[in-house]
Amino acid sequence: MGKYTFKGKAAVSLAAIAALTLTGCASVGGGDDSKGGGDSSAAGKDGGVVTVAETNKFSGANAGYTKTNLDINGHVAAMTREGFANVDTEQKLHPNEGFGTYKKVSDDPLTVEYELKDTQWSDGNKIDKADMMLWWSELSGYANDADEEAKTGKDYFSIAGSTDILHTTDMPKFSEDGKKMTVTWGKPNADWEIAFDSNSFMPAHVVAKKAGMSEDELLKVLENQKKGDPKSPQKQPELEKIGKAWDTAFNFTSTPDDKDVLVSNGPYKIENVVENNSITLKKNENYKGSMPGKLDEITLRTIGDATAQIQALRNGEVDIMQPNNVNKDTLDQVQQIENVNVQKGDQLAYDHLDLNFGSDTFKDKDVREAFLKTVPRQKIVDQLIKPVKDDASVLNSQMYVSSQGEPYKKATEVNGAEKMYGEPDIEGAKKLLGGKTPTVRILFNNGNPQRTDTFQLIKESAEKAGFKVQDLGDPNWSEKLSDGDYDASLFGWVSPGVGTEMLSQIFKTGGGGNYSKYSNKDVDKLVDEARTNLDESKRVDQIAEIDKHTFEDAYGLPLFQSVGYVATSDKISGVDKYQPNQTGVFWNVSEWSRK
Amino acid sequence: MTSYILRRLITAVLILLGASFIVYLMTAASGDPLWDLYGNPNAQQLIPARVEALNLDTPPVLRYFTWLGGAAGCLVPFADTCSLGVSRDGQQVTELLGFAMTQTIMLVTVGTILAIVVGITLGIVSALRQYSGLDYGITFFTFLCFSLPSFWLAVLLKEVVAIQFNDFLQKPVLSMATIVVMSLVAGVIWFLVSFGQMKTRLLMGALGFVVTFGIIYFVLATDWLNHPFLGIPLIALTGILVAVIATILMAGLRNRRALYAALGTVVVGLAVYFLVQDMLSNGGFLTILVFTVVMTAAGAAIGYLAGGYDRGQGARVAGVTGFFVALLIILDRFMQSWPEYVNSSHIHGRPIATANSGTPGFTGDFWATGLDRFTHLLLPTICLTLLALASYSRYSRASMLEIMGQDYVRTARAKGLSERTVVMRHAFRNALIPLATLVAYDIGGLIGGAIITESVFAFTGMGQLFVQAVRNVDPNPVMGVFLVTGIVAMVFNLIADLVYSVLDPRVRVKA
């Protein structure tokens, strides 16, 4: 700004002072220029800036790596990575033709053909055979030979999920031009359609560079990797280099010097990271897919405190917020903000009460049943969930959440939960107890007000039937979950929405998430069957059967499905549905624009 | 003296060692650093990795010495051997600290300076008018601020000063009735806190009403909030005010030459106003600094040349005036950038921010980024200032009261010195001596003491780093934060003692 402008300024000041003497109306103020925030000239064009509030801090561009498997990193991945399929708000899969196509060519053995379109990374490098091989190698864990007991061998890529889905596949076969890949499963897997997770799709040329080799060399190493066998572990040092590069190269908390790790194949690309504060993404100009972004810039800001997020939204500092924990107050507050639209929906997470089969109190099935009979599920929903969502209802299945529709309905018809535990039955519980007054110690997260409230309601009701309820509330509850020193636990599971992996995790004997030491041979068998069953409707039947078993065994009770919402400034268009999965509001980021 | 400092430093190091040992053991005892991994599906990989990275196999006492070894490396200059360990996410604590420190220092500096200046002023004023309405008013106000839970205050500030003010900016109109009511309230406050005879107090009340009314009217009628300016007229007006006040406080109005020198400085400031605009627009921080120094020096020179019976006094008065005139001109330059800043695509016309230390992705010239800093620091600074006000104002009030009862003050009065001379030259300076200690102690505690404010305003400073680490049972960042705060506290304690002995000749350090 030069001298010239300034003189204009001085004139304005003088004129303004002169104006003082002339105005004398009933109200004072109001300049003549219109101020409408984003509507004004600067932001009215195409493009524009959208800011989203985040709770956590960005820690790396590889959201598929165990240590950086964090919601905000996943959100960034949703904007900078795309794969063969997208998930809509109803958890249905839609092929992403802009990236490539896939089709099942055989059921037995399960064989799928993937074909890449002509797409590229943001630095111009083509997406090709090497990228696909790397992707498959991480997710299948083909060469993994680690043995936990013997502490030998190695898992080459530390991926956040499990290698479960692709683990039985053979080395994929490629067409001559490397565009077509055929994968054959050794054992059928119900989740084959979600096998290639775009979160862990990393550019092979960058990984190669970081591992100190060329992309061709990397491809050779991957093609020549040996099938891992925990019984006879073998060293594969070149592969180890690649795995290490994949694990570590993409971890950064501020803008890295080496811009290679910022490459993207999604509609946006990382531009700038301010440590602990924010991450700014710009439109990916080299995007070749079918869903280009409309905005110039998207910024994720880290604001940990829920109240602070709402105030920032009210103040226009952020345009979108999607909190993890929802309570009536925050929701009411957000709904009261003018110029903000709120989309509500059910989260894929649900709260549940599990009884510990390993504890003395609950060895006896009658005691388990008696305790479950006292749980005032309707009251919990009425007091905790209905104020947030009027049409909320008690969740009646351990397998499906109500927003999954048809399968949930089927499961509730079969499992008998409504009949057995619909209304609290204090008398029935007393009868089952026969005068005994067992002590029940309940573990829960007392850092979460909703859980504390739920505990309070369960406690009151159970004490009517003669139980003595002890509070094991602890902010570090997860630490205690696996050591089993409690009688019942109250916490939430987040279901990925698609896939069957959680069946074996939670309900199978010895499963990784089976903290209640539940064991039922029929259930174990059903889980294995369901997981290899490619026929969806039969699979639902099997899962409903598992559900029935859990209620009959008095495993525990599902309580309610958590409510979620996304709040958006009305200056943003494109955010019109609530997406409950882990991608959250970013699922259709390419459709966002600023009005 | 040197041997005293040396002895103090050695003791300081020993104390620091002891304290760090205690903190280390407490952190180790406060929980299981692996707690968050037990439910994780990848626990088998993650647990051994963290145990190795944080050396958890070793018992805490031995681990402390490993840590100490790494920390000792920091004492070797330029050797790059400094290591304070890694956080549980694998980040170097030294890096984390470096970042957090800049954030915290940015956050607390202005707040502390304001709290000291405002607090001491309030304390002195309330001491001079002990048991008056003003004194009670200040006492109540400062105690109230001290009694407020900090996050409570922060949430209120965001609601009122940021959100509602920004809403108001969209359409800055008030009805005449509102303005009158606001001015009446201001008038009543002026009346209540003024002192003297009823007639004076009524007059003060009326003045309060008129001044408030005038200011509000002016601000609204010129849409000043959206297009703030000072321009020649307001710089001249404020400059003259500064010149008069500076003369009253530092020389007394009877020293006409000082007054004329100060007013002359204002004229010089106005004269160069147009000349420096280009320079300021293209310049940055250095330009501001040079300009301020030049103006101050020019003022001092004018004062010295104006002469009179006390050249030094004249130079001081005019120098201070020059300094403030420079600030006004710089402020005016910032104001010129305001509309452009407010209407940029990142700000959307809502300038006052509630979170973070800057607008992410916002870029602009020196003046625009400066404004961005300002809008983000405004709320936390107000918050910190209000919270810290009580300790300074009460302390300086007590100190001032004690001094005013001393013999030498009575002697000064008996000599027939004016009240201004007694207060400003004899009492005020001596009342500041014990305050130097308090200020030094306070700064020592501040680096780690703004935890809550940081958290509410989403500043990722030392406090946040510490709280996260304590929650996560992450020992190395806790130690890092402690080390910094501990060293700062020790250094400032030492400075406090030394300053005390320099300022108060009765106190002598044992050499």
Next chain:
Amino acid sequence: MSQPQPIDVPETVEQVPEQGQKPQDVRGKSQGQLVRQRFFGNTGAVVSVVVLLFIVVLSVTSIGIGPIPGWWKWSPDATGTVMNSGRPTLSLLPPSLGEHPFGQDNLGRDLFAMCMQGTQYSLIVMIVVGLIAGIVGTVVGGLAGYFRGWTEAVLMRLTDVIIIIPLVILAALLGRLAISWVRSHGLPTFATVLALGVLIGLASWPPLARLVRGEFLTLREREFVDAARLAGASSGRIIFKHILPNTVGVITVNITLLMSSAILLETSLSYLGLGIQAPDWSLGRLINENQTAFATRPWLFWWPGVFIVAIALSINFIGDGLRDAFDPRQRKFNPKRAREAGSGTDTLRTPLADAAQPGAAGQATR
């Protein structure tokens, strides 16, 4: 509040006549009487005492304490039906309490009862902190100041070690320790309240110890102490009979202010999740749990806040009043009268003035 004892030795600073007062008003009054007289002459302090007593009595009688029931109909943890979305039923015109004067939370618990429990627990923390810090600080400071030599060296270095750990940091770590300790020993949750009080107390004595040491250093050189020593009095007698009563002012004032920062510190710890744990309520935890309700159900946020501010404010005023009462040097100062009169100086320089400020008594948590 400990009542100052009459002093057996004349010639102490407190008996110097006040400025502007006629000497005969003072004659024949013990130090205790003087202090009381001055204290009760201070409107702000008296109002504060009344307010504080009212709050204490209200909180103890309403919901009862321990096994003794109170007169209020709801208990803090009884859930119920949420009426009129939990709005407070308190009304001034016509004056009536209604069912739930302060309103209800989302489980229908009575906010008044919760506030009362919160007040009780916050007060308990505060008193325990005052007791522990007072005792430890006085003992450490007194021993160091009286015996000097290596006792002093060791004790004061210990004080230095603790004082350089910022109070919030120390309290947060100790709070974390207290919580996990109580849990791992399967103690009732109420134990956290006590443990927290004890630990905050153990963290906040050093400033007091420094002040007491300073007092002792000055007093032990005074003539009346020498006289007692020559008369063959034991160290214990000298400390308890001659020195301690003269430091009561410093100690009382400081403990008061320490307690007001303790209540705020507990609030801050609750905000950080390191304070009193569910199912117990402290005022800090109440505000913290309900801070999201700030805009929608403001009563959940304001009522506990009002109690915290009221308690902290009245304690600060009481402390201020006590300081004025114990230390007349800062009493009525009037420039005009000071110029005319010319007597009423005190010669003894005590660190009392330095002690009685909020900042010096404990770090504010910001």
